[in-house]
Amino acid sequence: MIVMKFGGTSVGGAEQIKTVADIVKSYLNKKPVVVVSAVTKITDKLIELANTVSEGKGNEVLDSIKKIHYDIMEKLSLDKSLIIQDIEELSKMISKIKISKRVDNKLLDSIQSFGERMLSKIIAAQLNKINVKAQAFNSYDLGFVTTADFGNAEPLEKAFDSLNDNIKKLNVVPVITGFIGKTEQGEITTLGRGGSDYSAAVIGGAIDASEIQIWTDVDGIKSADPKIVSNAKTLEKVSFAEASEL
Ligand code: ASP
Numbered sequence: 001m002i003v004m005k006f007g008g009t010s011v012g013g014a015e016q017i018k019t020v021a022d023i024v025k026s027y028l029n030k031k032p033v034v035v036v037s038a039v040t041k042i043t044d045k046l047i048e049l050a051n052t053v054s055e056g057k058g059n060e061v062l063d064s065i066k067k068i069h070y071d072i073m074e075k076l077s078l079d080k081s082l083i084i085q086d087i088e089e090l091s092k093m094i095s096k097i098k099i100s101k102r103v104d105n106k107l108l109d110s111i112q113s114f115g116e117r118m119l120s121k122i123i124a125a126q127l128n129k130i131n132v133k134a135q136a137f138n139s140y141d142l143g144f145v146t147t148a149d150f151g152n153a154e155p156l157e158k159a160f161d162s163l164n165d166n167i168k169k170l171n172v173v174p175v176i177t178g179f180i181g182k183t184e185q186g187e188i189t190t191l192g193r194g195g196s197d198y199s200a201a202v203i204g205g206a207i208d209a210s211e212i213q214i215w216t217d218v219d220g221i222k223s224a225d226p227k228i229v230s231n232a233k234t235l236e237k238v239s240f241a242e243a244s245e246l
């Protein structure tokens, strides 16, 4: 089994998501377990939503989050009903904040979780469309239990056994939400920004994967951040120390 994690700009739009599904399909012989983050910039928007709603605004942000997902689904000819429950749940949460005007870290984690929850469903649907039997899972439904450090949770030791048992039982390609988990009391947590790579590592460790692949939109490691240095080169070789310095 291998873990394939997709995030950032590699899931920025319909074309990229199509490519992601094709890549997964090409690895079926390795029994892939897919881990995903949210559509590019959606986590930022969800945080912005939480912050602006408590100031009595937020409708525009919510609309733009909806539009980004619906546009992608339309381009992929996927049924919008797939994420309608998530959108409704998110809207209800937002309505409550309009009254309470309070967003604590716990609530902020629940709000952020929708990015991964929606994208996992979209990617699983796209996989099914190209005849790969896939199913979306919220990590916590497969046993990803964490500490109650909202915004910066750590997986509990027992998560490893549960994840292993539950994932090994499946006979579909699981598309699992990165970044999020649940406490033992059933409250949604996040592992901290950028945490879906960490989720992939935890899941890979739990199932003793032969490989954990972190897919992104550039090949290999560049000599500098290509968003800042336009002529950054792909490095042929890099030591661990150099990589960590970069
Ligand atoms: N979607 C989350 C974030 O933007 C997690 C991740 O991308 O790894 O921080």
Ligand code: MG
Binding pocket: 007, 008, 194, 195, 196, 197
């Ligand atoms: Mg990342």
